[in-house]
Amino acid sequence: MRLTLIQPDDWHLHLRDGSVLETTVPDTAQSFARAIVMPNLKPPVASVEAAKAYRDRILSAVPEGLHFEPLMTLYLTPDLSPQTIKAASETDFIHGVKLYPKGATTNSDSGVKSLDGMMPTLEAMAQYGLPLLVHGEVTEREIDIFDREAVFIETILAPLMQRIPTLRVVLEHITTKDSVDFVKAHPEMGATITAHHLIYDRNDMLAGGIRPHLYCLPILKRSLHRDALVEAATSGLPQFFLGTDSAPHAVGDKESDCGCAGCYTAPHALELYAEVFEAAGRLDRLEGFASLFGPAFYRLPVNSGTITLEKRPSVVPMSRPFGDTEVRLLRGGETLTWSIA
Numbered sequence: 001m002r003l004t005l006i007q008p009d010d011w012h013l014h015l016r017d018g019s020v021l022e023t024t025v026p027d028t029a030q031s032f033a034r035a036i037v038m039p040n041l042k043p044p045v046a047s048v049e050a051a052k053a054y055r056d057r058i059l060s061a062v063p064e065g066l067h068f069e070p071l072m073t074l075y076l077t078p079d080l081s082p083q084t085i086k087a088a089s090e091t092d093f094i095h096g097v098k099l100y101p102k103g104a105t106t107n108s109d110s111g112v113k114s115l116d117g118m119m120p121t122l123e124a125m126a127q128y129g130l131p132l133l134v135h136g137e138v139t140e141r142e143i144d145i146f147d148r149e150a151v152f153i154e155t156i157l158a159p160l161m162q163r164i165p166t167l168r169v170v171l172e173h174i175t176t177k178d179s180v181d182f183v184k185a186h187p188e189m190g191a192t193i194t195a196h197h198l199i200y201d202r203n204d205m206l207a208g209g210i211r212p213h214l215y216c217l218p219i220l221k222r223s224l225h226r227d228a229l230v231e232a233a234t235s236g237l238p239q240f241f242l243g244t245d246s247a248p249h250a251v252g253d254k255e256s257d258c259g260c261a262g263c264y265t266a267p268h269a270l271e272l273y274a275e276v277f278e279a280a281g282r283l284d285r286l287e288g289f290a291s292l293f294g295p296a297f298y299r300l301p302v303n304s305g306t307i308t309l310e311k312r313p314s315v316v317p318m319s320r321p322f323g324d325t326e327v328r329l330l331r332g333g334e335t336l337t338w339s340i341a
């Protein structure tokens with residue numbers, strides 16, 4: 001069996017920087033024509049100039065013969081000004097601003113503690129049509145890690161959207177039924193869904209042994225939430241689109257006393273999504289999710305190329321080179337049912 005799709009895009013991706021771009025950029029570019037590139041570098045990508053320079057470094061790592069367009073984002077630091085928003089909106093390569101609540105995840109130290117002082121910047125984003133890409137988790141120690149997304153929606157996101165109704169919002173890597181319901185209730189907003197949150201629940205990570213390579217943020221939830229995500233991704237609703245949140249870390253940083261959050265899925269993400277859609281009996285809806293709904297939200301043209309998947313088993317490599325070390329792949333060593341033709 002073969003399945004030809006309009007070439008997809010990845011609407012949430014971490015490529016990192018430096019020598020690892022030699023792995024991360026080709027791994028994504030073999031399946032995806034474009035990707036929204038996260039700005040959580042050290043230091044963060046927080047100016048038009050920094051985004052342009054990072055984009056150039058990414059483009060230098062695109063293999064000959066492949067076409068790949070990095071869609072850049074700025075990091076919402078407390079100093080990000082309305083002037084920078086205006087300048088970003090006038091470029092053709094910056095497509096969003098990422099909100100990391102301070103302390104929520106990898107390299108989020110430069111994020112904002114509260115949105116109260118950020119209203120002029122957020123209002124400028126609404127004015128110039130630049131979307132806010134949201135890592136939706138509160139960070140208070142006393143809030144249980146499994147509740148942090150739901151509490152964020154109630155206490156931060158809903159009030160923000162009420163205050164600036166014209167702000168365009170993508171709730172990134174949603175992990176709960178609460179998020180699915182919230183997104184459906186706000187038809188103007190979008191949401192990305194990762195492959196790992198469609199495949200796994202928290203038992204997979206924690207029962208019968210702790211699996212550090214399944215640790216990501218927002219953390220995997222109980223299975224009823226995974227079921228809601230599968231239902232949303234395969235619903236055909238254009239608000240839900242593909243964003244891998246592929247987030248590589250060196251193997252030693254994952255298998256550690258204090259392991260980093262992130263799953264590396266870029267090399268085989270499309271094949272993973274195909275398995276999920278097939279299991280749901282909804283392969284016919286994969287193209288919308290992977291190739292059509294993201295461009296519609298971001299007001300970009302749909303890609304002109306195609307990609308063909310075929311039902312042919314392939315074994316996922318255990319790891320990929322990562323600078324002078326390696327990065328483990330999600331489902332490394334396991335057999336996938338779909339392959340790129």
Ligand code: DOR
Pocket residue numbers: 014040105106135215216217218245247248261262263
């Ligand atoms: O699992 C994650 N990894 N979640 C994030 O929000 C950040 C990402 C990373 O940059 O490693």
Ligand code: ZN
Pocket residue numbers: 012013014038245247
């Ligand atoms: Zn991410």
